[in-house]
Amino acid sequence: MSRWDGKTKGSLTGYKIFLFFINTLGLNFAYYLLRIVTFYYYLFASKPRNALLDFYQNTLHIQRAGAKKLVRKNFYIFGQTLVDRAAFLLGRNEQFTHTFENEQYLIDIRDQGKGGILLSAHLGNWETAGNLLKGRITPTINIVMLDAEVESIKQYMDLSTGGSRFKVIAIKNDLSHIISIRNALINNEFVAIHSDRYLEGARYIELDFLEKKAKFPHGPFVIASKFDAPVTFVFAAKNGKYSYHLSATLPITSKMKPEEIARLYVTQLEKKVKEYPEQWFNYYNFFN
Template sequence: MAQWQGQSRGTPLGYKIFLFLLNRVGVRAAYLLLIPVSLYYVLFVPKATKAIYYYFHNRLNYSPIRALLRTRLNFLVFGQTIVDKFAIMGGMKNAYSYEFDGEENLIEMANTTGGILIGAHMGNWDVASQFLNDIQKPFNIVMYENELESMKKLFDQALKEKKIKIIAIKQDLSHIFEIKKAFENKELLCFHGDRFLEGSKFIEVDFLGEKAKFPHGPFYLATKFKMPYSFVYAMKEPALHYHLYASKGKINTGSVEDLVEIYKTQLEEKVKKYPLQWFNYYQFWNH
Protein backbone atom coordinates (compact mmCIF):
# COMPACT_ATOMS: atom_id res chain seq x y z
CA MET A 1 0.00 0.00 0.00
CA ALA A 2 1.18 3.48 -0.78
CA GLN A 3 2.29 5.47 2.18
CA TRP A 4 3.08 9.03 2.95
CA GLN A 5 6.84 9.14 3.39
CA GLY A 6 6.98 12.69 4.63
CA GLN A 7 7.85 13.38 8.20
CA SER A 8 5.91 15.13 10.87
CA ARG A 9 8.74 16.90 12.64
CA GLY A 10 6.82 18.41 15.47
CA THR A 11 7.41 16.45 18.65
CA PRO A 12 4.87 15.87 21.40
CA LEU A 13 7.02 18.04 23.69
CA GLY A 14 6.98 20.85 21.15
CA TYR A 15 3.22 20.64 20.87
CA LYS A 16 2.91 20.68 24.64
CA ILE A 17 5.03 23.83 24.92
CA PHE A 18 2.76 25.53 22.43
CA LEU A 19 -0.30 24.28 24.27
CA PHE A 20 1.08 25.66 27.53
CA LEU A 21 1.64 29.07 25.96
CA LEU A 22 -1.76 29.01 24.34
CA ASN A 23 -3.56 28.21 27.54
CA ARG A 24 -1.56 30.45 29.85
CA VAL A 25 -0.74 33.46 27.71
CA GLY A 26 -2.74 33.32 24.52
CA VAL A 27 -2.57 32.83 20.79
CA ARG A 28 -0.29 35.74 20.04
CA ALA A 29 2.34 34.50 22.52
CA ALA A 30 2.39 31.19 20.72
CA TYR A 31 2.77 33.08 17.44
CA LEU A 32 5.86 34.81 18.85
CA LEU A 33 7.50 31.52 19.63
CA LEU A 34 6.91 30.52 16.04
CA ILE A 35 9.36 33.12 14.75
CA PRO A 36 12.50 31.20 15.77
CA VAL A 37 10.84 27.83 15.31
CA SER A 38 9.83 28.54 11.72
CA LEU A 39 13.30 29.92 10.96
CA TYR A 40 14.75 26.65 12.20
CA TYR A 41 12.57 24.77 9.74
CA VAL A 42 13.58 27.02 6.85
CA LEU A 43 17.26 26.47 7.60
CA PHE A 44 17.31 22.83 8.61
CA VAL A 45 14.62 21.21 6.52
CA PRO A 46 16.11 21.98 3.11
CA LYS A 47 13.86 19.68 1.12
CA ALA A 48 10.78 21.51 2.33
CA THR A 49 12.39 24.91 1.88
CA LYS A 50 13.45 24.00 -1.65
CA ALA A 51 9.97 22.78 -2.53
CA ILE A 52 8.29 25.98 -1.34
CA TYR A 53 10.92 28.18 -2.96
CA TYR A 54 10.31 26.34 -6.24
CA TYR A 55 6.59 26.98 -5.87
CA PHE A 56 7.07 30.72 -5.38
CA HIS A 57 9.88 31.24 -7.88
CA ASN A 58 9.06 28.77 -10.66
CA ARG A 59 5.32 28.42 -10.47
CA LEU A 60 4.22 31.84 -9.25
CA ASN A 61 7.11 33.60 -11.00
CA TYR A 62 8.28 35.58 -7.99
CA SER A 63 11.80 37.05 -8.18
CA PRO A 64 14.47 35.07 -6.27
CA ILE A 65 14.58 37.53 -3.37
CA ARG A 66 10.80 37.77 -3.11
CA ALA A 67 10.47 34.01 -3.38
CA LEU A 68 12.97 33.58 -0.56
CA LEU A 69 11.18 36.04 1.69
CA ARG A 70 7.85 34.44 0.90
CA THR A 71 9.27 31.01 1.66
CA ARG A 72 10.25 32.24 5.11
CA LEU A 73 6.78 33.71 5.64
CA ASN A 74 5.11 30.55 4.38
CA PHE A 75 6.71 28.52 7.17
CA LEU A 76 5.64 31.10 9.70
CA VAL A 77 2.03 31.12 8.51
CA PHE A 78 2.00 27.33 8.48
CA GLY A 79 3.04 27.36 12.13
CA GLN A 80 0.31 29.85 12.89
CA THR A 81 -2.32 27.61 11.33
CA ILE A 82 -1.17 24.75 13.56
CA VAL A 83 -1.39 26.97 16.62
CA ASP A 84 -4.85 28.04 15.48
CA LYS A 85 -5.86 24.41 15.06
CA PHE A 86 -4.91 23.68 18.66
CA ALA A 87 -6.58 26.82 19.92
CA ILE A 88 -9.82 26.33 18.01
CA MET A 89 -10.11 22.62 18.70
CA GLY A 90 -9.09 23.20 22.27
CA GLY A 91 -12.06 25.45 22.94
CA MET A 92 -10.67 28.91 22.17
CA LYS A 93 -12.88 29.38 19.15
CA ASN A 94 -14.17 32.68 20.47
CA ALA A 95 -10.73 34.24 20.12
CA TYR A 96 -11.28 34.08 16.37
CA SER A 97 -13.69 35.69 13.98
CA TYR A 98 -14.80 34.08 10.76
CA GLU A 99 -16.97 34.47 7.72
CA PHE A 100 -18.37 31.65 5.64
CA ASP A 101 -19.13 31.60 1.95
CA GLY A 102 -21.33 28.61 1.29
CA GLU A 103 -22.15 27.37 4.78
CA GLU A 104 -25.66 26.57 3.53
CA ASN A 105 -24.13 24.22 0.96
CA LEU A 106 -22.61 22.05 3.66
CA ILE A 107 -25.74 22.15 5.80
CA GLU A 108 -27.82 21.02 2.85
CA MET A 109 -25.48 18.11 2.10
CA ALA A 110 -25.29 17.11 5.74
CA ASN A 111 -29.04 17.13 6.12
CA THR A 112 -29.82 15.20 2.95
CA THR A 113 -27.46 13.02 0.97
CA GLY A 114 -24.18 13.41 2.80
CA GLY A 115 -21.26 14.02 0.51
CA ILE A 116 -17.57 14.29 -0.15
CA LEU A 117 -15.72 17.41 0.89
CA ILE A 118 -12.46 17.92 -0.92
CA GLY A 119 -9.94 20.30 0.53
CA ALA A 120 -6.24 20.81 0.05
CA HIS A 121 -3.09 21.30 2.08
CA MET A 122 -3.92 24.96 2.14
CA GLY A 123 -5.11 27.10 5.00
CA ASN A 124 -6.69 25.19 7.84
CA TRP A 125 -9.65 23.37 6.39
CA ASP A 126 -9.90 20.79 9.15
CA VAL A 127 -10.98 23.52 11.57
CA ALA A 128 -13.91 24.45 9.36
CA SER A 129 -16.15 21.98 11.12
CA GLN A 130 -15.58 23.84 14.40
CA PHE A 131 -17.41 26.84 12.99
CA LEU A 132 -20.40 24.83 11.86
CA ASN A 133 -22.86 24.71 14.68
CA ASP A 134 -25.84 23.70 12.58
CA ILE A 135 -24.46 20.38 11.41
CA GLN A 136 -25.06 17.54 13.81
CA LYS A 137 -23.64 14.70 11.74
CA PRO A 138 -19.99 13.81 12.21
CA PHE A 139 -17.29 14.95 9.84
CA ASN A 140 -15.18 11.99 8.74
CA ILE A 141 -11.70 13.14 7.88
CA VAL A 142 -9.86 10.57 5.78
CA MET A 143 -6.09 10.78 6.13
CA TYR A 144 -3.03 8.64 5.74
CA GLU A 145 -2.05 6.98 8.96
CA ASN A 146 1.54 8.20 9.07
CA GLU A 147 0.45 11.73 8.45
CA LEU A 148 -1.91 12.09 11.33
CA GLU A 149 -0.85 9.80 14.12
CA SER A 150 1.04 12.25 16.32
CA MET A 151 -1.64 14.92 15.92
CA LYS A 152 -4.47 12.50 16.55
CA LYS A 153 -3.22 11.68 20.03
CA LEU A 154 -3.27 15.32 21.06
CA PHE A 155 -6.59 16.05 19.43
CA ASP A 156 -8.30 12.96 20.68
CA GLN A 157 -10.52 14.61 23.26
CA ALA A 158 -11.34 17.54 21.03
CA LEU A 159 -12.18 15.16 18.22
CA LYS A 160 -14.65 13.27 20.36
CA GLU A 161 -16.38 16.41 21.51
CA LYS A 162 -16.53 18.08 18.17
CA LYS A 163 -18.03 15.20 16.23
CA ILE A 164 -14.97 14.72 14.10
CA LYS A 165 -14.01 11.20 13.18
CA ILE A 166 -10.66 10.51 11.69
CA ILE A 167 -10.53 7.59 9.31
CA ALA A 168 -6.97 6.48 8.91
CA ILE A 169 -6.08 4.72 5.69
CA LYS A 170 -4.39 1.60 6.97
CA GLN A 171 -2.78 -1.56 5.70
CA ASP A 172 -5.50 -3.63 7.37
CA LEU A 173 -8.14 -1.99 5.14
CA SER A 174 -10.29 -1.07 8.13
CA HIS A 175 -10.82 2.32 6.53
CA ILE A 176 -12.93 0.75 3.76
CA PHE A 177 -15.60 -0.26 6.20
CA GLU A 178 -15.59 3.06 7.99
CA ILE A 179 -15.92 4.91 4.69
CA LYS A 180 -18.70 2.58 3.56
CA LYS A 181 -20.52 3.08 6.84
CA ALA A 182 -20.23 6.85 6.49
CA PHE A 183 -21.71 6.59 2.99
CA GLU A 184 -24.57 4.49 4.28
CA ASN A 185 -25.25 6.96 7.09
CA LYS A 186 -25.18 9.85 4.61
CA GLU A 187 -22.41 11.59 6.49
CA LEU A 188 -19.76 13.98 5.24
CA LEU A 189 -16.41 12.56 4.23
CA CYS A 190 -13.48 14.93 3.98
CA PHE A 191 -10.40 14.31 1.84
CA HIS A 192 -7.35 16.23 0.79
CA GLY A 193 -7.41 16.37 -2.98
CA ASP A 194 -3.88 17.52 -3.57
CA ARG A 195 -1.57 14.91 -2.14
CA PHE A 196 -0.42 12.13 -4.36
CA LEU A 197 1.46 9.33 -2.66
CA GLU A 198 4.09 7.19 -4.35
CA GLY A 199 2.65 3.84 -5.27
CA SER A 200 -0.97 4.95 -5.34
CA LYS A 201 -3.08 5.85 -8.35
CA PHE A 202 -2.86 9.38 -9.64
CA ILE A 203 -4.16 11.66 -12.33
CA GLU A 204 -1.70 14.02 -13.92
CA VAL A 205 -2.85 17.48 -14.89
CA ASP A 206 -1.33 20.85 -15.62
CA PHE A 207 -1.30 22.83 -12.38
CA LEU A 208 0.08 26.38 -12.27
CA GLY A 209 1.71 25.73 -15.62
CA GLU A 210 3.42 22.42 -14.97
CA LYS A 211 2.36 18.80 -14.74
CA ALA A 212 1.53 17.56 -11.26
CA LYS A 213 0.01 14.39 -9.90
CA PHE A 214 -3.27 14.41 -8.00
CA PRO A 215 -4.68 11.48 -6.05
CA HIS A 216 -7.21 9.34 -7.85
CA GLY A 217 -9.09 8.10 -4.79
CA PRO A 218 -11.26 11.01 -3.56
CA PHE A 219 -12.35 11.96 -7.06
CA TYR A 220 -13.00 8.34 -7.93
CA LEU A 221 -15.24 7.82 -4.89
CA ALA A 222 -17.24 10.98 -5.60
CA THR A 223 -17.72 9.95 -9.23
CA LYS A 224 -18.30 6.26 -8.69
CA PHE A 225 -20.86 6.61 -5.92
CA LYS A 226 -22.44 9.71 -7.41
CA MET A 227 -21.99 11.52 -4.13
CA PRO A 228 -22.34 15.29 -4.11
CA TYR A 229 -18.93 16.87 -3.77
CA SER A 230 -17.99 20.27 -2.40
CA PHE A 231 -14.62 21.98 -2.40
CA VAL A 232 -13.90 23.39 1.04
CA TYR A 233 -11.28 25.76 2.37
CA ALA A 234 -10.65 27.56 5.62
CA MET A 235 -8.19 30.31 4.78
CA LYS A 236 -6.38 32.31 7.39
CA GLU A 237 -6.69 36.06 7.15
CA PRO A 238 -5.14 38.82 9.29
CA ALA A 239 -6.19 39.46 12.88
CA LEU A 240 -7.23 35.95 13.90
CA HIS A 241 -9.84 35.80 11.19
CA TYR A 242 -10.80 32.87 9.02
CA HIS A 243 -12.56 32.92 5.69
CA LEU A 244 -14.32 29.66 5.00
CA TYR A 245 -15.51 28.51 1.63
CA ALA A 246 -17.71 25.62 0.54
CA SER A 247 -18.84 25.25 -3.03
CA LYS A 248 -22.36 24.09 -3.83
CA GLY A 249 -22.71 20.33 -3.67
CA LYS A 250 -22.67 18.83 -7.15
CA ILE A 251 -22.68 15.34 -8.58
CA ASN A 252 -19.99 14.69 -11.14
CA THR A 253 -21.58 13.46 -14.35
CA GLY A 254 -18.28 13.34 -16.20
CA SER A 255 -15.21 11.23 -15.71
CA VAL A 256 -12.87 11.13 -12.74
CA GLU A 257 -10.39 13.09 -14.86
CA ASP A 258 -13.01 15.76 -15.49
CA LEU A 259 -13.52 16.20 -11.78
CA VAL A 260 -9.79 16.56 -11.17
CA GLU A 261 -9.71 19.28 -13.83
CA ILE A 262 -12.53 21.14 -12.08
CA TYR A 263 -10.75 20.74 -8.75
CA LYS A 264 -7.39 21.97 -9.95
CA THR A 265 -8.92 25.00 -11.65
CA GLN A 266 -10.53 26.24 -8.45
CA LEU A 267 -7.42 25.25 -6.47
CA GLU A 268 -5.34 27.48 -8.73
CA GLU A 269 -7.69 30.34 -7.96
CA LYS A 270 -7.31 29.81 -4.23
CA VAL A 271 -3.52 29.51 -4.49
CA LYS A 272 -3.35 32.80 -6.33
CA LYS A 273 -5.56 34.47 -3.76
CA TYR A 274 -3.72 33.01 -0.75
CA PRO A 275 -0.20 32.24 -2.04
CA LEU A 276 1.33 32.03 1.44
CA GLN A 277 -0.95 29.21 2.48
CA TRP A 278 0.27 26.49 0.17
CA PHE A 279 1.53 23.82 2.58
CA ASN A 280 2.76 20.97 0.41
CA TYR A 281 6.32 20.67 1.61
CA TYR A 282 7.61 18.25 -0.97
CA GLN A 283 8.38 18.20 -4.67
CA PHE A 284 4.84 18.64 -5.90
CA TRP A 285 5.55 19.12 -9.59
CA ASN A 286 7.17 16.63 -11.94
CA HIS A 287 10.36 18.61 -12.50
Protein backbone atom coordinates (compact mmCIF):
# COMPACT_ATOMS: atom_id res chain seq x y z
CA MET A 1 0.00 0.00 0.00
CA SER A 2 1.77 3.12 -1.21
CA ARG A 3 -0.62 5.66 0.31
CA TRP A 4 -3.48 5.70 2.78
CA ASP A 5 -6.84 5.70 0.99
CA GLY A 6 -8.96 6.92 3.89
CA LYS A 7 -10.77 3.62 4.44
CA THR A 8 -10.80 1.27 7.40
CA LYS A 9 -10.09 -2.30 6.35
CA GLY A 10 -11.91 -5.24 7.88
CA SER A 11 -14.23 -8.16 7.33
CA LEU A 12 -17.87 -8.20 8.39
CA THR A 13 -17.54 -11.91 9.18
CA GLY A 14 -14.49 -11.19 11.32
CA TYR A 15 -16.36 -8.58 13.35
CA LYS A 16 -19.26 -10.99 13.90
CA ILE A 17 -16.95 -13.76 15.08
CA PHE A 18 -15.11 -11.59 17.60
CA LEU A 19 -18.26 -9.96 18.95
CA PHE A 20 -19.69 -13.44 19.50
CA PHE A 21 -16.62 -14.73 21.33
CA ILE A 22 -16.26 -11.62 23.49
CA ASN A 23 -19.89 -11.95 24.54
CA THR A 24 -19.85 -15.70 25.15
CA LEU A 25 -16.30 -16.74 26.07
CA GLY A 26 -14.73 -13.46 27.18
CA LEU A 27 -11.68 -11.41 26.34
CA ASN A 28 -9.09 -14.08 27.14
CA PHE A 29 -10.47 -16.40 24.49
CA ALA A 30 -10.78 -13.55 21.99
CA TYR A 31 -7.11 -12.70 22.57
CA TYR A 32 -6.17 -16.36 22.08
CA LEU A 33 -8.07 -16.46 18.80
CA LEU A 34 -6.29 -13.28 17.74
CA ARG A 35 -2.93 -15.06 17.80
CA ILE A 36 -4.14 -17.37 15.04
CA VAL A 37 -5.84 -14.64 13.03
CA THR A 38 -2.96 -12.17 13.20
CA PHE A 39 -0.40 -14.85 12.31
CA TYR A 40 -2.47 -15.54 9.20
CA TYR A 41 -2.33 -11.83 8.34
CA TYR A 42 1.40 -11.81 8.96
CA LEU A 43 1.83 -14.60 6.42
CA PHE A 44 -0.50 -13.34 3.70
CA ALA A 45 -1.02 -9.57 4.12
CA SER A 46 2.14 -8.71 2.24
CA LYS A 47 1.57 -4.98 1.67
CA PRO A 48 1.10 -3.90 5.32
CA ARG A 49 3.74 -6.42 6.44
CA ASN A 50 6.31 -5.08 3.98
CA ALA A 51 5.44 -1.47 4.82
CA LEU A 52 6.09 -2.17 8.51
CA LEU A 53 9.28 -4.09 7.80
CA ASP A 54 10.55 -1.17 5.77
CA PHE A 55 9.63 1.27 8.53
CA TYR A 56 11.31 -0.77 11.27
CA GLN A 57 14.45 -1.57 9.28
CA ASN A 58 15.05 1.62 7.32
CA THR A 59 13.57 4.24 9.67
CA LEU A 60 14.04 2.84 13.17
CA HIS A 61 17.15 0.87 12.07
CA ILE A 62 16.11 -2.45 13.62
CA GLN A 63 17.80 -5.60 12.31
CA ARG A 64 15.65 -7.76 10.02
CA ALA A 65 15.10 -10.60 12.51
CA GLY A 66 13.99 -8.15 15.19
CA ALA A 67 11.86 -6.25 12.68
CA LYS A 68 9.98 -9.41 11.72
CA LYS A 69 9.20 -10.14 15.38
CA LEU A 70 8.04 -6.55 15.81
CA VAL A 71 5.69 -6.82 12.82
CA ARG A 72 4.05 -9.92 14.29
CA LYS A 73 3.71 -8.17 17.65
CA ASN A 74 2.30 -5.09 15.91
CA PHE A 75 -0.41 -7.11 14.14
CA TYR A 76 -1.34 -8.85 17.38
CA ILE A 77 -1.55 -5.65 19.46
CA PHE A 78 -3.54 -3.94 16.71
CA GLY A 79 -5.99 -6.84 16.86
CA GLN A 80 -6.16 -6.43 20.64
CA THR A 81 -7.03 -2.74 20.28
CA LEU A 82 -9.97 -3.67 18.01
CA VAL A 83 -11.13 -6.32 20.48
CA ASP A 84 -10.77 -3.84 23.35
CA ARG A 85 -12.85 -1.31 21.42
CA ALA A 86 -15.62 -3.87 20.90
CA ALA A 87 -15.43 -4.93 24.57
CA PHE A 88 -16.08 -1.35 25.68
CA LEU A 89 -18.97 -0.98 23.28
CA LEU A 90 -20.43 -4.21 24.66
CA GLY A 91 -20.01 -2.98 28.24
CA ARG A 92 -17.28 -5.53 29.04
CA ASN A 93 -14.79 -3.00 30.34
CA GLU A 94 -14.47 -3.99 34.00
CA GLN A 95 -11.08 -5.63 33.43
CA PHE A 96 -9.37 -2.51 32.05
CA THR A 97 -7.21 -0.08 33.99
CA HIS A 98 -5.14 2.93 33.01
CA THR A 99 -2.60 5.46 34.17
CA PHE A 100 -2.62 9.04 32.93
CA GLU A 101 0.57 11.06 32.70
CA ASN A 102 -0.29 14.76 33.07
CA GLU A 103 -4.01 14.21 33.52
CA GLN A 104 -4.14 17.57 35.29
CA TYR A 105 -3.52 19.30 31.96
CA LEU A 106 -6.88 18.09 30.65
CA ILE A 107 -8.59 19.09 33.88
CA ASP A 108 -7.09 22.56 33.54
CA ILE A 109 -8.31 22.78 29.93
CA ARG A 110 -11.81 21.82 31.02
CA ASP A 111 -11.81 24.39 33.80
CA GLN A 112 -10.93 27.20 31.37
CA GLY A 113 -14.34 26.72 29.76
CA LYS A 114 -13.18 27.09 26.14
CA GLY A 115 -13.19 23.41 25.23
CA GLY A 116 -10.00 21.72 24.09
CA ILE A 117 -8.39 20.38 20.93
CA LEU A 118 -6.63 17.05 21.38
CA LEU A 119 -4.25 16.13 18.55
CA SER A 120 -3.39 12.44 18.46
CA ALA A 121 -2.15 9.77 16.03
CA HIS A 122 -2.69 6.22 14.81
CA LEU A 123 -0.47 4.93 17.56
CA GLY A 124 -1.99 2.96 20.40
CA ASN A 125 -5.71 3.20 20.97
CA TRP A 126 -7.06 6.62 21.86
CA GLU A 127 -10.71 5.61 21.46
CA THR A 128 -10.61 2.87 24.11
CA ALA A 129 -8.50 5.00 26.43
CA GLY A 130 -10.93 7.86 25.94
CA ASN A 131 -13.70 5.56 27.07
CA LEU A 132 -11.77 5.08 30.32
CA LEU A 133 -11.83 8.86 30.85
CA LYS A 134 -15.33 9.71 29.76
CA GLY A 135 -17.31 11.12 32.66
CA ARG A 136 -14.14 11.54 34.71
CA ILE A 137 -12.79 14.66 33.01
CA THR A 138 -15.46 15.54 30.47
CA PRO A 139 -18.86 14.07 29.61
CA THR A 140 -18.31 14.56 25.88
CA ILE A 141 -15.43 13.77 23.55
CA ASN A 142 -15.85 14.48 19.84
CA ILE A 143 -13.71 12.62 17.32
CA VAL A 144 -13.13 14.24 13.94
CA MET A 145 -12.70 11.57 11.28
CA LEU A 146 -13.31 10.55 7.71
CA ASP A 147 -16.57 8.63 7.77
CA ALA A 148 -15.15 6.00 5.44
CA GLU A 149 -15.57 2.72 7.31
CA VAL A 150 -16.96 -0.12 5.26
CA GLU A 151 -20.69 0.54 5.59
CA SER A 152 -21.76 -3.04 6.30
CA ILE A 153 -19.27 -3.30 9.18
CA LYS A 154 -20.33 0.05 10.60
CA GLN A 155 -24.00 -0.94 10.46
CA TYR A 156 -23.29 -4.27 12.17
CA MET A 157 -21.25 -2.64 14.94
CA ASP A 158 -23.98 -0.05 15.52
CA LEU A 159 -26.66 -2.76 15.59
CA SER A 160 -24.71 -5.09 17.88
CA THR A 161 -23.18 -2.62 20.33
CA GLY A 162 -25.21 0.56 20.13
CA GLY A 163 -22.41 2.37 18.30
CA SER A 164 -19.54 4.46 19.56
CA ARG A 165 -19.71 6.18 22.94
CA PHE A 166 -18.17 9.24 21.32
CA LYS A 167 -19.67 11.92 19.19
CA VAL A 168 -18.31 11.59 15.67
CA ILE A 169 -17.75 14.72 13.60
CA ALA A 170 -17.45 13.50 10.03
CA ILE A 171 -15.21 15.49 7.70
CA LYS A 172 -17.36 16.83 4.84
CA ASN A 173 -16.47 18.45 1.53
CA ASP A 174 -18.79 21.34 2.35
CA LEU A 175 -16.71 22.08 5.49
CA SER A 176 -19.77 21.74 7.75
CA HIS A 177 -17.52 19.86 10.19
CA ILE A 178 -15.88 23.21 11.03
CA ILE A 179 -19.21 24.45 12.38
CA SER A 180 -19.61 21.25 14.41
CA ILE A 181 -16.13 21.70 15.89
CA ARG A 182 -16.91 25.32 16.75
CA ASN A 183 -20.16 24.34 18.48
CA ALA A 184 -18.42 21.61 20.47
CA LEU A 185 -15.77 24.03 21.72
CA ILE A 186 -18.41 26.63 22.64
CA ASN A 187 -20.03 23.88 24.76
CA ASN A 188 -16.67 23.30 26.51
CA GLU A 189 -16.27 19.88 24.92
CA PHE A 190 -13.07 18.15 23.82
CA VAL A 191 -12.40 17.64 20.11
CA ALA A 192 -9.91 14.88 19.22
CA ILE A 193 -8.26 14.77 15.80
CA HIS A 194 -5.80 12.24 14.43
CA SER A 195 -3.12 14.33 12.76
CA ASP A 196 -0.69 11.86 11.21
CA ARG A 197 -2.40 10.75 7.98
CA TYR A 198 -3.20 12.75 4.91
CA LEU A 199 -5.09 11.80 1.75
CA GLU A 200 -3.43 12.08 -1.63
CA GLY A 201 -4.43 15.37 -3.21
CA ALA A 202 -5.20 17.10 0.09
CA ARG A 203 -3.15 19.97 1.53
CA TYR A 204 -0.21 18.89 3.63
CA ILE A 205 2.73 20.13 5.68
CA GLU A 206 6.06 18.46 4.91
CA LEU A 207 8.28 18.03 7.96
CA ASP A 208 11.31 16.11 9.16
CA PHE A 209 10.06 13.01 10.95
CA LEU A 210 12.51 10.41 12.26
CA GLU A 211 15.21 11.97 10.04
CA LYS A 212 13.13 11.67 6.85
CA LYS A 213 10.71 13.93 5.02
CA ALA A 214 7.06 13.10 5.67
CA LYS A 215 3.75 14.71 4.79
CA PHE A 216 1.22 15.52 7.50
CA PRO A 217 -2.34 16.75 6.93
CA HIS A 218 -2.69 20.52 6.95
CA GLY A 219 -6.26 20.62 8.26
CA PRO A 220 -5.81 19.55 11.92
CA PHE A 221 -3.10 22.14 12.51
CA VAL A 222 -5.13 24.88 10.84
CA ILE A 223 -8.05 24.04 13.13
CA ALA A 224 -5.71 24.06 16.14
CA SER A 225 -4.38 27.48 15.16
CA LYS A 226 -7.69 29.19 14.32
CA PHE A 227 -9.91 28.39 17.29
CA ASP A 228 -9.55 30.10 20.65
CA ALA A 229 -9.14 26.84 22.56
CA PRO A 230 -6.15 25.18 24.28
CA VAL A 231 -4.34 22.53 22.22
CA THR A 232 -2.61 19.47 23.61
CA PHE A 233 -1.07 16.34 22.10
CA VAL A 234 -2.52 13.15 23.54
CA PHE A 235 -1.48 9.53 23.12
CA ALA A 236 -2.76 6.27 24.57
CA ALA A 237 -0.59 3.17 24.30
CA LYS A 238 -1.40 -0.30 25.52
CA ASN A 239 1.11 -1.12 28.25
CA GLY A 240 -0.31 -4.37 29.60
CA LYS A 241 -2.83 -7.04 28.76
CA TYR A 242 -5.74 -4.97 30.05
CA SER A 243 -4.08 -1.62 30.74
CA TYR A 244 -3.31 1.62 28.93
CA HIS A 245 -0.89 4.47 29.46
CA LEU A 246 -2.30 7.87 28.54
CA SER A 247 -0.33 11.08 28.25
CA ALA A 248 -0.93 14.73 27.47
CA THR A 249 1.47 17.59 26.77
CA LEU A 250 1.50 21.07 28.25
CA PRO A 251 -1.40 22.88 26.53
CA ILE A 252 -0.70 25.50 23.87
CA THR A 253 -2.71 28.56 24.86
CA SER A 254 -1.13 31.26 22.71
CA LYS A 255 -1.70 31.88 19.01
CA MET A 256 0.65 29.86 16.81
CA LYS A 257 0.89 29.21 13.10
CA PRO A 258 -0.20 25.77 11.82
CA GLU A 259 3.39 24.93 10.87
CA GLU A 260 4.63 25.75 14.37
CA ILE A 261 2.02 23.51 15.99
CA ALA A 262 2.83 20.75 13.48
CA ARG A 263 6.52 20.84 14.35
CA LEU A 264 5.77 20.54 18.07
CA TYR A 265 3.37 17.68 17.33
CA VAL A 266 5.92 15.79 15.25
CA THR A 267 8.50 16.07 18.03
CA GLN A 268 6.08 14.38 20.46
CA LEU A 269 5.06 11.78 17.88
CA GLU A 270 8.69 10.82 17.35
CA LYS A 271 9.09 10.21 21.08
CA LYS A 272 6.03 7.98 21.21
CA VAL A 273 7.02 5.96 18.14
CA LYS A 274 10.42 5.25 19.68
CA GLU A 275 8.78 4.32 22.99
CA TYR A 276 6.06 2.12 21.46
CA PRO A 277 7.28 1.04 17.99
CA GLU A 278 5.04 -2.03 18.10
CA GLN A 279 2.00 0.26 18.20
CA TRP A 280 2.71 2.22 15.01
CA PHE A 281 -0.49 1.44 13.08
CA ASN A 282 0.19 3.11 9.73
CA TYR A 283 0.35 0.27 7.22
CA TYR A 284 1.61 2.07 4.16
CA ASN A 285 4.70 3.92 2.98
CA PHE A 286 4.61 6.91 5.33
CA PHE A 287 7.40 8.79 3.62
CA ASN A 288 7.80 10.35 0.21
